[in-house]
Amino acid sequence: xxxxxxxxxxxxxxxxxxxxxxxxxxxxxxxxxxxxxxxxxxxxxxxxxxxxxxxxxxxxxxxxxxxxxxxxxxxxxxxxxxxxxxxxxxxxxxxxxxxxxxxxxxxxxxxxxxxxxxxxxxxxxxxxxxxxxxxxxxxxxxxxxxxxxxxxxxxxxxxxxxxxxxxxxxxxxxxxxxxxxxxxxxxxxxxxxxxxxxxxxxxxxxxxxxxxxxxxxxxxxxxxxxxxxxxxxxxxxxxxxxxxxxxxxxxxxxxxxxxxxxxxxxxxxxxxxxxxxxxxxxxxxxxxxxxxxxxxxxxxxxxxxxxxxxxxxxxxxxxxxxxxxxxxxxxxxxxxxxxxxxxxxxxxxxxxxxxxxxxxxxxxxxxxxxxxxxxxxxxxxxxxxxxxxxxxxxxxxxxxxxxxxxxxxxxxxxxxxxxxxxxxxxxxxxxxxxxxxxxxxxxxxxxxxxxxxxxxxxxxxxxxxxxxxxxxxxxxxxxxxxxxxxxxxxxxxxxxxxxxxxxx
Amino acid sequence: xxxxxxxxxxxxxxxxxxxxxxxxxxxxxxxxxxxxxxxxxxxxxxxxxxxxxxxxxxxxxxxxxxxxxxxxxxxxxxxxxxxxxxxxxxxxxxxxxxxxxxxxxxxxxxxxxxxxxxxxxxxxxxxxxxxxxxxxxxxxxxxxxxxxxxxxxxxxxxxxxxxxxxxxxxxxxxxxxxxxxxxxxxxxxxxxxxxxxxxxxxxxxxxxxxxxxxxxxxxxxxxxxxxxxxxxxxxxxxxxxxxxxxxxxxxxxxxxxxxxxxxxxxxxxxxxxxxxxxxxxxxxxxxxxxxxxxxxxxxxxxxxxxxxxxxxxxxxxxxxxxxxxxxxxxxxxxxx
Numbered sequence: 001x002x003x004x005x006x007x008x009x010x011x012x013x014x015x016x017x018x019x020x021x022x023x024x025x026x027x028x029x030x031x032x033x034x035x036x037x038x039x040x041x042x043x044x045x046x047x048x049x050x051x052x053x054x055x056x057x058x059x060x061x062x063x064x065x066x067x068x069x070x071x072x073x074x075x076x077x078x079x080x081x082x083x084x085x086x087x088x089x090x091x092x093x094x095x096x097x098x099x100x101x102x103x104x105x106x107x108x109x110x111x112x113x114x115x116x117x118x119x120x121x122x123x124x125x126x127x128x129x130x131x132x133x134x135x136x137x138x139x140x141x142x143x144x145x146x147x148x149x150x151x152x153x154x155x156x157x158x159x160x161x162x163x164x165x166x167x168x169x170x171x172x173x174x175x176x177x178x179x180x181x182x183x184x185x186x187x188x189x190x191x192x193x194x195x196x197x198x199x200x201x202x203x204x205x206x207x208x209x210x211x212x213x214x215x216x217x218x219x220x221x222x223x224x225x226x227x228x229x230x231x232x233x234x235x236x237x238x239x240x241x242x243x244x245x246x247x248x249x250x251x252x253x254x255x256x257x258x259x260x261x262x263x264x265x266x267x268x269x270x271x272x273x274x275x276x277x278x279x280x281x282x283x284x285x286x287x288x289x290x291x292x293x294x295x296x297x298x299x300x301x302x303x304x305x306x307x308x309x310x311x312x313x314x315x316x317x318x319x320x321x322x323x324x325x326x327x328x329x330x331x332x333x334x335x336x337x338x339x340x341x342x343x344x345x346x347x348x349x350x351x352x353x354x355x356x357x358x359x360x361x362x363x364x365x366x367x368x369x370x371x372x373x374x375x376x377x378x379x380x381x382x383x384x385x386x387x388x389x390x391x392x393x394x395x396x397x398x399x400x401x402x403x404x405x406x407x408x409x410x411x412x413x414x415x416x417x418x419x420x421x422x423x424x425x426x427x428x429x430x431x432x433x434x435x436x437x438x439x440x441x442x443x444x445x446x447x448x449x450x451x452x453x454x455x456x457x458x459x460x461x462x463x464x465x466x467x468x469x470x471x472x473x474x475x476x477x478x479x480x481x482x483x484x485x486x487x488x489x490x491x492x493x494x495x496x497x498x499x500x501x502x503x504x
Numbered sequence: 505x506x507x508x509x510x511x512x513x514x515x516x517x518x519x520x521x522x523x524x525x526x527x528x529x530x531x532x533x534x535x536x537x538x539x540x541x542x543x544x545x546x547x548x549x550x551x552x553x554x555x556x557x558x559x560x561x562x563x564x565x566x567x568x569x570x571x572x573x574x575x576x577x578x579x580x581x582x583x584x585x586x587x588x589x590x591x592x593x594x595x596x597x598x599x600x601x602x603x604x605x606x607x608x609x610x611x612x613x614x615x616x617x618x619x620x621x622x623x624x625x626x627x628x629x630x631x632x633x634x635x636x637x638x639x640x641x642x643x644x645x646x647x648x649x650x651x652x653x654x655x656x657x658x659x660x661x662x663x664x665x666x667x668x669x670x671x672x673x674x675x676x677x678x679x680x681x682x683x684x685x686x687x688x689x690x691x692x693x694x695x696x697x698x699x700x701x702x703x704x705x706x707x708x709x710x711x712x713x714x715x716x717x718x719x720x721x722x723x724x725x726x727x728x729x730x731x732x733x734x735x736x737x738x739x740x741x742x743x744x745x746x747x748x749x750x751x752x753x754x755x756x757x758x759x760x761x762x763x764x765x766x767x768x769x770x771x772x773x774x775x776x777x778x779x780x781x782x783x784x785x786x787x788x789x790x791x792x793x794x795x796x797x798x799x800x801x802x803x804x805x806x807x808x809x810x811x812x813x814x815x816x817x818x819x820x821x822x823x824x825x826x827x828x829x830x831x832x833x834x835x836x837x838x839x840x
Binding site: 351353371375 | 694695696697699702703706707709710711712713714715716717773774
């Protein structure tokens with residue numbers, strides 16, 4: 001066997017005595033896609049940052065094409081053909097695709113004026129060639145702003161390839177993509193492989209890894225667990241390797257939905273011009289209903305409108321039979337609706353405030369007298385939710401919530417609305433950026449809450465999640481409800497098809 | 505973790521105390537007058553205008569707001585007392601001055617929360633407007649505020665006592681300032697209003713989505729800021745026996761310097777009144793000490809500006825916004 005493109009040997013890294021990586025190896029061949037798996041905090045990103053020159057390794061060695069290399073900073077890594085494709089891309093939104101491709105290395109006109117003048121024609125031509133290389137159908141004159149997320153990613157990738165990148169690191173590239181977009185990205189990845197480019201692919205989505213990767217390296221607690229060909233692993237075995245214990249395949253044992261259950265939330269003819277139209281549905285007490293749609297189908301806007309975070313144009317909202325006029329979040333809360341937003345770090349939590357203060361943020365009435373807090377009562381209420389939901393944190397409830405893991409942060413947001421005693425809970429992407437272990441924990445909590453009579457409305461773009469936690473699934477396509485499935489009749493194909501407007 | 509955090513807040517307070525002690529030692533060694541009871545009392549009285557306003561500016565800035573118009577508002581409110589004292593009677597004029605301060609704050613607040621103009625620009629505009637109005641209402645002249653006719657002795661004597669009266673050796677305005685600091689400390693730490701300030705400053709969108717009445721709280725913070733400027737104006741007018749449209753020059757700068765020096769983040773979400781109180785004392789000592797050395801006003805302004813920039817730089821380092829490579833590396837190693 002020839003020399004691998006990349007070999008990382010016995011990588012060690014510690015921060016202030018905390019061992020983040022211990023004896024971790026990683027190898028990668030040309031034209032190979034290696035999936036790098038592990039829970040948050042397993043050491044994936046540290047390993048990548050060492051490869052990229054962001055961090056320096058404590059001990060160990062990196063070989064590139066058999067030669068030992070040492071990267072002091074990201075620039076060194078890039079000069080050696082190693083390129084990161086980040087989730088948040090850096091691009092100039094108002095410049096064209098071609099300009100973004102060649103920024104920093106724009107073709108100049110011949111002659112003495114080349115110092116000042118750009119050869120636009122040449123640039124456009126080069127851009128077309130570059131785009132054709134990966135069979136991508138993007139007009140080089142479009143401005144970046146007008147591209148879809150996946151198209152921007154592809155431009156970024158082409159830019160890297162054009163700069164002779166041999167190794168790409170893709171970190172959760174599909175987090176914000178719709179299924180057809182994921183397909184588009186994977187096409188590009190496959191073509192990259194044919195051209196001999198190697199890819200380290202980081203994703204939480206196991207199904208994607210099985211589609212695209214040849215081998216997988218699993219890390220846990222800073223240690224290398226295993227590196228195996230994809231043919232030798234199963235989703236269950238991967239999860240077990242990541243978590244270190246067996247997680248039962250989630251048993252879909254939703255409590256039978258009682259037909260006579262009261263209607264908790266009823267939406268009639270809700271409409272917001274250009275966003276959603278003619279939306280009517282009901283959620284019963286004790287029921288988990290999911291809205292599934294491709295990104296940009298209007299689901300986020302819809303749930304925000306129901307809660308009052310956005311205005312809708314017409315239609316009505318009923319909570320337990322009473323019509324509620326909801327114009328702002330306070331109205332939503334007053335009506336008994338709780339709302340877990342899509343990005344908890346940006347929209348859900350005051351990161352610098354303590355767990356306790358975040359937990360009680362939506363209900364001060366029961367915890368204060370004459371608008372002064374009763375510290376004892378507040379602590380007791382907080383503690384009871386911490387216990388009930390199993391929120392784990394080092395150092396107690398006075399620790400800033402920023403130090404909690406994603407799953408525990410999500411539980412804090414959840415607990416906030418339970419403390420506010422809501423009857424209807426709306427959750428947007430409840431498990432984004434949440435570990436596999438914590439994920440099933442959150443599902444359990446939702447089921448438990450439903451059993452207690454809460455009506456739960458979930459927006460999710462994770463089809464597995466939708467299928468496994470919902471009593472009913474509504475599909476949304478271009479702002480309209482296209483289908484409704486109950487738990488027994490729903491299947492991945494049917495739901496995806498309905499969510500794509502029946503065109504798949 | 506908890507201990508570490510606590511001690512870092514404690515460290516900041518400790519650093520401020522050391523800074524204050526250093527300045528006191530330097531000023532005392534430079535002038536034997538500095539530590540006399542008379543000078544210390546003067547120092548405290550001089551600090552009341554800034555101190556009273558700084559209590560509410562701290563709350564406002566914790567919520568992510570800012571009020572540059574406080575000094576002009578104070579001048580305007582003083583002029584309102586001067587202009588209306590004859591026609592309406594002194595105490596009615598004082599009440600209207602307080603209402604004027606609240607109204608200015610309300611307008612600031614409405615512009616920031618409902619029209620969405622950023623606080624810096626809104627209150628910068630108001631700074632100019634209020635100062636202009638103060639000149640208009642006073643014809644640019646200093647208005648004497650004492651009993652010219654001799655018919656309202658009682659009212660004017662009582663008004664003068666507001667600043668001259670003493671309790672336990674300290675003038676009333678100093679007690680009012682201390683009281684406001686203590687009340688403010690309680691409100692910020694124990695009331696829902698205080699919690700809302702921190703939450704909104706920490707993450708406005710999250711606060712909104714947690715169904716907090718963000719706009720109402722913001723509005724209240726601006727109204728209180730305007731009201732505090734009016735209150736400071738009442739004591740200032742009482743002390744000077746006059747309303748001067750040029751009153752309180754540069755006070756908005758001193759207030760912000762004290763607040764930021766005291767550890768309140770310009771980005772919002774962080775801050776405490778103990779720090780602000782120490783910040784006020786530090787600046788007052790510095791300015792008072794320089795006055796004793798007969799330092800020119802110009803030089804005093806330069807020093808104050810330097811302190812503001814220093815305080816803001818410290819704030820930037822605290823928030824990890826400083827772009828020096830050294831700090832970046834240091835921050836990076838701290839994060840992981």
